[in-house]
Amino acid sequence: MNRHFGSRQAVGIAAVSALALTLTACGGGRDSGRSGDAAEGAPSPGITDDSVTLGITTPLSGATAGPGTCTVAGVTAYFGMKNAEGGVEFGDGQTRTVEIEALDDTYDPQQAAANYDSLKDDVFAMTAGLGTPTNRAWREAAIADEVPQALIMTGDPLFSDTEESPWQLGFVPIYQNEGEAFGELLASSSEEHRVAILSQNDDFGAGYVEGFKSAVEGADNIEIVEELTYEATDTSVDAQITQLAASDADVFFNAMSVTPLVISALQQAQQLNWLPNWFLPSNTSSPGAILQPGGADAFPGIYSVSFSKAPQSPAFAEDEDVQTYLSALAEYGNYPDPPAFPHCQWSWMVGATLEQAFMEMEEPTRDSFMEALRSIEDFQAPLMLEGTAVTTSEDGQPAVSTLNVQKYNGTGYDTVESFE
Known part of the structure; x- marks a missing residue:
């Protein structure tokens, strides 16, 4: 059953934190009253002509370490694969690689805020991190600092409210x-x-x-x-x-x-x-x-x-997207086993969505990045289930607001149309 709501485990992450990746970044100015480097078109922190650095604060230890580790592994694998291919061509014509800096917050809001403080001056944008209380802990600081908090793993609708959260955007469907x-x-x-x-x-x-x-x-x-x-x-x-x-x-x-x-x-x-x-x-x-x-x-x-294909499902055993993803996850994400949590797939899709924004940026600024990020329409990200898509332009909705209801079949899930 497809639903659209519109209008209105542990992995060795120490290596991930040090893993160098790359990407391109450019951007055009917004007329939303933002100021600073973005207004002048000067490069924002965390981006050069050759590379861009993304930050992640997420639980890499503790009770939520399984899904938290996946939020790093998937996006790391995606850009590791892209970097190996030569990088991503940004909208300004520069080709860049992406470097990921990931810190463990143990699902503790205070630690998440401290992680953000240590990363904010060195990264171009924050992304992918898991948790509502942990992402909320530094949301206001990110707004004040004009640092993108982009495609994070929380269904809190606050992060998809453009007026309340101008530098934020959630990825997964809201709760x-x-x-x-x-x-x-x-x-x-x-x-x-x-x-x-x-x-x-x-x-x-x-x-x-x-x-x-x-x-x-x-x-x-x-x-x-x-x-x-x-x-x-x-x-x-x-x-x-x-x-x-x-x-x-x-x-x-x-x-x-x-x-x-x-x-x-x-x-x-x-x-x-x-x-x-x-x-x-x-x-x-x-x-x-x-x-x-x-x-x-x-x-x-x-x-x-x-909204994502499950590698464990027999229905996707030979799926090309799934095979590419699993191969990259093992080679570049330091995740050799089939992922136990869907967050690995989700963060892979986050990587693909970030790439879409990077390709549309006209200047290497955070402001231009946010403009491009909020302009994605009906993007069929790799691993998306039929009937789902990424659309970032709808205020009050996250990047993904389409989903399928499924029933467990003993090994995976089957889509259902009625309650049995």
Whole structure:
């Protein structure tokens, strides 16, 4: 089921941080009132005639190290491949390579802000980093410093609001979009359903729940019977799962972002013999890293959303995009095994989208880069599923706002059109 919402694991990353990559950068001035180097057309920090440097702050250790590592590996692999081919030709006619500087924030907002401070004067733009609280921690500083916070891995709609966040743009669908897709699928069912909800007690969880509730509002066949939250710092959600199991809900809307907690929630539900259908966010629905360790086959259905091809899926085993990606991921991203998290695919797509902006920049400035970045229309980035695309020009929406609802099949996911 394709949804469009418009208008309105660990990998050795020490080597990644030191890996030299390249890219081209140019840009034309914007008339948005920005000032400084961009207004004069002088090169911004982090870019020369030969190279451009991108910064990333993301969790490379701790509970979210798996997906965090992937946010570096994919984009590093993409530009490693491009650099090996000679670099990227920018809109000003210069060909540049891209250097990636990645720092570990352990999913801690204070450390993320410190990482940004240490990178901001040496990089052309920040990109790809995972997390809502961690990206929010330095958002205002990036605006004040006029440093792009481009194509980051958060579904927080604030980062896609041009007026509130003029130097920001999210990459993945906003939380409300994912939640709404689940709600629409469930509301389309001809059966009655009792729903239990567990969400992270922050903007991440609130956004998913908001989107879901908006889609099921007025649906006579849907009843929300229990709703609980947890803290992202919690080490267990067993108590919440036990309480929710007592509701006898047949559908569990589980808006969680912490990998170990999702696995333990799957296991705890089975111990309680509570076997509902599950709705899981795209960032915590990995078949290999989460569903299989959690024993997901015990449940009648595990549903998630996606916009990227999954290398683990037999349907894409011979796909040319996937083969190119896996080869580059091993050679240039220091990631030899098939990726367990979709963030590796997403950051590969981030690299391709950045390249599109670089090719349109007319001056080597951050201002020109942002103008080019916000002008991409219907770009079929490599690894995108049919019916999805990158469009960056729609205010209030991230680079990707199209997605497919999918059902776990034991090894990967199949796209579905109705709730079974």
